[in-house]
Amino acid sequence: MGKHVLLIEDEPNIIEAISFILSRDGWKVDTHSNGQTALEAVRLKRPDLIILDVMLPGMSGYDILRGLRGEAATAELPVLMLTARGQTKDREMAEQIGANRFMTKPFSNAEVLEAVRALVDG
Amino acid sequence: MAQTRLAGSRIRERRLLQQIRQSDLAERVGISPSYLNLIEHNRRRIGGKLLINIAAALNVEPSLLAEGAEAALIERLRQSAAEAGEQGAELEQVEDFAGRFPGWARLMVTQRRRIGVLERAVATLNDRLTHDPHLAATLHEVLDTATAIRSTASILADTREIEPEWRDRFHRNINEDAQRLADGARALAGFLDAANAGEREGDTGSPQDEVDAFWTARGGHFAELEGTVKNSKLAKIVAAAPDLVSASAQAQALIALKRYRRDAVAMPLSEMTKAVDKSGADPLVLAARFEVDLGTALRRIASLPQVEAGLVICDGSGTITFRQPVDGFVLPRYGSACPLWPLFRALSRPMVPLYEILHQPGRADDHAQRRDFAAFAVAQPRSAPGLNREPLFEATMLILPHPDSDEEEVSAVGANCRICAAQDCPARREPSIMADGF
Numbered sequence: 001m002g003k004h005v006l007l008i009e010d011e012p013n014i015i016e017a018i019s020f021i022l023s024r025d026g027w028k029v030d031t032h033s034n035g036q037t038a039l040e041a042v043r044l045k046r047p048d049l050i051i052l053d054v055m056l057p058g059m060s061g062y063d064i065l066r067g068l069r070g071e072a073a074t075a076e077l078p079v080l081m082l083t084a085r086g087q088t089k090d091r092e093m094a095e096q097i098g099a100n101r102f103m104t105k106p107f108s109n110a111e112v113l114e115a116v117r118a119l120v121d122g
Numbered sequence: 123m124a125q126t127r128l129a130g131s132r133i134r135e136r137r138l139l140q141q142i143r144q145s146d147l148a149e150r151v152g153i154s155p156s157y158l159n160l161i162e163h164n165r166r167r168i169g170g171k172l173l174i175n176i177a178a179a180l181n182v183e184p185s186l187l188a189e190g191a192e193a194a195l196i197e198r199l200r201q202s203a204a205e206a207g208e209q210g211a212e213l214e215q216v217e218d219f220a221g222r223f224p225g226w227a228r229l230m231v232t233q234r235r236r237i238g239v240l241e242r243a244v245a246t247l248n249d250r251l252t253h254d255p256h257l258a259a260t261l262h263e264v265l266d267t268a269t270a271i272r273s274t275a276s277i278l279a280d281t282r283e284i285e286p287e288w289r290d291r292f293h294r295n296i297n298e299d300a301q302r303l304a305d306g307a308r309a310l311a312g313f314l315d316a317a318n319a320g321e322r323e324g325d326t327g328s329p330q331d332e333v334d335a336f337w338t339a340r341g342g343h344f345a346e347l348e349g350t351v352k353n354s355k356l357a358k359i360v361a362a363a364p365d366l367v368s369a370s371a372q373a374q375a376l377i378a379l380k381r382y383r384r385d386a387v388a389m390p391l392s393e394m395t396k397a398v399d400k401s402g403a404d405p406l407v408l409a410a411r412f413e414v415d416l417g418t419a420l421r422r423i424a425s426l427p428q429v430e431a432g433l434v435i436c437d438g439s440g441t442i443t444f445r446q447p448v449d450g451f452v453l454p455r456y457g458s459a460c461p462l463w464p465l466f467r468a469l470s471r472p473m474v475p476l477y478e479i480l481h482q483p484g485r486a487d488d489h490a491q492r493r494d495f496a497a498f499a500v501a502q503p504r505s506a507p508g509l510n511r512e513p514l515f516e517a518t519m520l521i522l523p524h525p526d527s528d529e530e531e532v533s534a535v536g537a538n539c540r541i542c543a544a545q546d547c548p549a550r551r552e553p554s555i556m557a558d559g560f
Contacts, residue, residue: 011266013295017273020288024281055262084265106269109276 004028005116006047008038008064009082010056018051021109022116035059039067042074049119051112052099054083054090062097069098078119082107129173129187134162136180136187151175152345152427157399167523169449170430171341195227196220197452202234242328257313264306267299274299332371333378334445336363342446343427347383348391356380378444382425388414389422403429405498405520406475416475416500420520432495432521434465437504438514450493451521452482452537460536461549464499465519472501472515479524479532483543494532496524 003026009015010033019029032041035056042050050068054061061081068074081099083090094102101115137147148158151172160166168176169188177184185194196216203211212219220227274292278284284292346355356379366372389412397408403426409419424433424446432448440458447453459465464476476499498520503513536542539551 011270013270013274013299014266016291016295017270017277020277020292021273084262105265106272109273109280 002028002048003120004045004047005030005049005051006042006045007031007051008035008041008056008061009033009051009053010035011053017109018112021113025113027116035061035064038064042068042077048078049116050077050079051116052079052081054081054094062093065094065097065099080112080115080119129168130161130164130166132187133168133176133180136182137162140180142180147176147179150179152343154395154399154428157428167430169523170447171343172427172430173449175341175427192220192224194449195224195231198231199227201452202231205238206234242331246328254313257310260306260309260313264303264310267303267306270299271296271303329368329370329374330443332365332367333374336365336371336375337378337444337446339363339365341427342433343425344379344382347379348386350387351383353380356383381421385414385418385422385425388412388418391426394422394426395428398423398426398429403431403522415502416498417502417516417518420498420500420518423520423522430523434459434463434519434521436465436469436517438469438516440466440469443516448495448521448523450523451480451495454538458551459538460542462533462535462547463519464497465517468499468501468517468519469515472503475500479527479530480521480535481532482537483534494524494526496522498522 005022005027007015007018007022007029009018009031012033015031015033019031022029030041030045030047032038033056036059038056038059052061052064056064061083065079065081068077068079078100079098080101080103081094082103082105083094084105091102100119103111103115137144144158144162145155148155151158152175153172157166161168173188174184177187180187188194199216199220200213203209203213203216274296278289278292278296344359346359356376359379360366360372360375363375366375389408393412394408397411401407403423405416405419405423408423409416412419414422421433421435423429424431430448431446432451432453433444433446434442434453435444436442442453442459445453453459463480464478468474468476476497478497478499480495480497481493499517501515501517504516505514507513534544536544536547539554542550542554544550544554
């Protein structure tokens, strides 16, 4: 499977750091900060994997995930969710809607690398 | 009635024991010597705030003066059990318990009150954490910046050969985020400080309760506001009150004090005292005499030191905005009241003065101990009229102890469904611990 990732995140310095480590690891990285137009961006870029922040300004990551799972083209697309709260109910909700993996901020770079590799291999 | 008949004699006894002159004691508590004389000879009822003030002046516990100490304790025990959800308390033996172990009983009541305070403080804090958008935003900011710093620092530490321009970029990012992180952490610490302030002793988490506590501590009477008083004086009273912790409570208290001052100007103390001494506390008569609206007369009567009276004010939604309790008539502290009160009926009949004799069932089935109360209620506009628009209404209810009478029609009302013993009440909202089910 290809290594093209779309990072849906609004915090610029997080974007820079993640983009840096992923591209060093051989990934093609696209980023998108606007939650409202995220689904469109996915359709346009057609990534192999999505990293999705739960709390985007004005739009919930869960809603974006629901949108993805609702379309045939993206129903099986691997999604790694990033969130600020590690409570069980957030985890359960993410799983229920269809996230493949769930990571709480702050995370380590190694964790992210491991997770994205597993998601495209698995 | 039997409750307070001997209180007067005990006051006299104590006073003579301490060799205090009747005129001195009277002056200290803000009543006339002749009125005190009537009290001491058991010709006038006494209770509530006047009793507390006299007890303080005589340096004794109010319960020592009032024979009704035990009855009040029993009532409070019942309320404590209700608030705690009963949990197996032997309710039928409450009188026995209070009689045999008054000290333990009082301890239980005090602890229950403290638990109530803490429960409400926790609920408020939880609420704040869940619903405060500023707090949530600050937390989010702290987490995001910490995440960015962690990832970036990790890159700098782990990447063996990193281009200078990336290195510089990352250093700048860390610097930026470190500043934001520091600001966010400071803001969070500020939230915690505000939360800590709410834990102070006696704080119930509700500004309304702070105002209630403040008003009760002063017995509903502010001698220093009887006369021309500047706003700065009002501000000083609020600032000096230990019960008023939150800014909201202080603001509300200030509004209440301003209203008190207006009432005091419209119905000056000395004239009011004379009028009430002469012909009793009849709100309609007094309102006409002083040319004020009925609501003002009701409030003013409740503020007189010589009158034992309760007062409740509610807004158009039925929410109680002011409560001054009176011995023997239970006003719920939190949550909702009894819809049968004339206070609420008055809202549907604006400007019509209502009068009713009230009795709260379950106090004692013993007829001799039944306490009746005369209630006057009226709903009046509290906002200026706008064209083609109803004004906002506010209802006021004055509660006066009333001599038992078999001839008058008495209405049974409650305080709060949970602790009300009324059977087959159409207004009941929830089962009571005193009755069997609905």
